Amino acid sequence: MGTSIREIISKREIGFEELKGKILVVDSYNILYQFLSSIRQMDGSLLKDSKGNITSHLSGLFSRTTRLMAYGIKLAFAFDGKPPELKLGEIERRVGLKQEAEKRFRIAEKEENLEEMKKYAARTSRLTKEMVEEAKELIAALGCPVIQAPSEGEAEAAFIVQRGDAYAVVSEDYDSLLFACPRMVKNLTITARKKQKGRLSYERIEPSLIVLGDNLKEWGINQDQLIILGILVGTDFNPGGIKGIGQKKALKLVKEYGTEFEKLFGDLGKDYEISFDWKKVYDTIKDMPKDKDYWLVWKGINRERVKELLVERHDFSLERVESTLAKLEEDKKSREQKGLSEFLR
Numbered sequence: 001m002g003t004s005i006r007e008i009i010s011k012r013e014i015g016f017e018e019l020k021g022k023i024l025v026v027d028s029y030n031i032l033y034q035f036l037s038s039i040r041q042m043d044g045s046l047l048k049d050s051k052g053n054i055t056s057h058l059s060g061l062f063s064r065t066t067r068l069m070a071y072g073i074k075l076a077f078a079f080d081g082k083p084p085e086l087k088l089g090e091i092e093r094r095v096g097l098k099q100e101a102e103k104r105f106r107i108a109e110k111e112e113n114l115e116e117m118k119k120y121a122a123r124t125s126r127l128t129k130e131m132v133e134e135a136k137e138l139i140a141a142l143g144c145p146v147i148q149a150p151s152e153g154e155a156e157a158a159f160i161v162q163r164g165d166a167y168a169v170v171s172e173d174y175d176s177l178l179f180a181c182p183r184m185v186k187n188l189t190i191t192a193r194k195k196q197k198g199r200l201s202y203e204r205i206e207p208s209l210i211v212l213g214d215n216l217k218e219w220g221i222n223q224d225q226l227i228i229l230g231i232l233v234g235t236d237f238n239p240g241g242i243k244g245i246g247q248k249k250a251l252k253l254v255k256e257y258g259t260e261f262e263k264l265f266g267d268l269g270k271d272y273e274i275s276f277d278w279k280k281v282y283d284t285i286k287d288m289p290k291d292k293d294y295w296l297v298w299k300g301i302n303r304e305r306v307k308e309l310l311v312e313r314h315d316f317s318l319e320r321v322e323s324t325l326a327k328l329e330e331d332k333k334s335r336e337q338k339g340l341s342e343f344l345r
Contacts, residue, residue, distance in 0.1 A: 003174050003230040007247045010215050011186070011208040019167075019207075020072040023296070024185060025147070025157040027171035028077045029127065032135055034172060035060030036125035043114060049315040057131055058138060058314060062306075064189070065142055066324050070331040076145040076166065076296055078153040079136065084284050086237035134309065141305040147294045155179040155288035165296055168209070177212055178230045178285050180223050184210045225254040227285050228261055228278075237284050238276040242268060301325060 039056040040046055047056040068075060136146045149156035157169040158181030168183035169176045176184050187205040216222060221229070232250035234241030245253070245268075257264040265278050303325055310316035 003178060003235050004233055005174050005177075005230070005247050008219070008251055009174065009210060010218055011210045013206040014185075014209045016068075016071045016073070016207065018209075019185070021074070022167040023074045023076065023165070024168055024170050024188075025160050025166045026075055026077045027154050027157055027169060027173070027176065028079045028135070029132075029153055030171045030173055031064075032057045032061070032127055032132070033125055036127070049313075053314060054131065055314050055316075057127070057135060058310065059316075061135055061138055062142075062310060062316075062321075062324070065139070065144065066328050068188070069142070069144075070328050074144075074298060075170075076147060076160070077136075077139050078147045078149055078157040078160070079132065080153040081148060081150045081289075084151055084237065084288070086281060086284050090236045090239050138306065138309055141302045141309060143299040143301050145294075145296050145298065147296075148291070150289040150291050152179070152288055154181075156290050156294070157181070159290040159292075160294065160296070174210075175230075175236065177210070177215075178227050178235065179288060180212065182212050184212075186210065219251055219255070221251070221254055222259075224259060224261075224286075227282055228264070229254045230285070231278055231281050235281065235285065237281045238278075242272050242274055244272055301328070 035057045036046065036054075039060045046054045047059055049055050065075060139146050147153075147156060147160070152175075154169065154171060154173070154176040157166075157171075158176045158179035160166045161169055161181050161183060168185045169181050170185050170188050172186060174184075186208050188207050189205065212223075216226065219226075229247075229250045231238055232241050232245050232253065233247055241250075253264060253268075261278070261282070265274065268274060306325065307318065307321055310321050311318045
């Protein structure tokens, strides 16, 4: 679900060249679900190997990671740990939505309605423990760091950027901003297109950079007020927020009340139904556990390990994998030679 502040956020389009040489921390679950939702066959079904194992997430991860690495971008991947207690309700809600989508998919399948099949199939995506472990295995084989967060991956990623060990978080959700992430990058896709939510069509997109400080200044609020704004419109810890309060109204309210949060929710309780403890949600976001002893070490690509995972285990094309890795190596050498020639001038 995430926090919906799209209407009020300010961002700017950026090119891949602007990210060259920078360290980006990927919100891994977010990106893997994106692959599961978008990388599908004509009838909406997921890509699978000859043994019936799902491979859409590995296909997307291998393709996008190697192409971003070819630009000289250094990627690290943060994975979720134990979910906060308040998120369990949201997890149950998502399970219910997937089950309903599966029912509708079966109906569309019986009616041979291809469009409806595609529509509902994309809403049934599930990441199993095995799929997550293989994603980590592939990332490590490509030489990129895997960071295991104690709780929310976005909070860990935001923390790494806060400490200056990375430039930005890569995510399609705005939640990392609630965790005080200084910069985040959206739409970091090589194809320059993204599947439209709830539709079968795609929209053209470009990578965009969101700077937290610039937005806070533009809105005239501080970080604590941003958390309250998120709570008003809804977070993973209080899905739906307060019914009847949208993004613009929420911003107006936090500016009007300043840091008098008790008074704000007290007054709102007279006119709106508030079904959550705002203090508990606030504290959950503010005090999210983080691991301070993460390692950001990049290694060389383990070609044999990549081929064993993708080709031998999951039937990927050997030619495709080898050519991708060979091109990545060529691009790396070209960048190094270019850098050396510029240094010697």
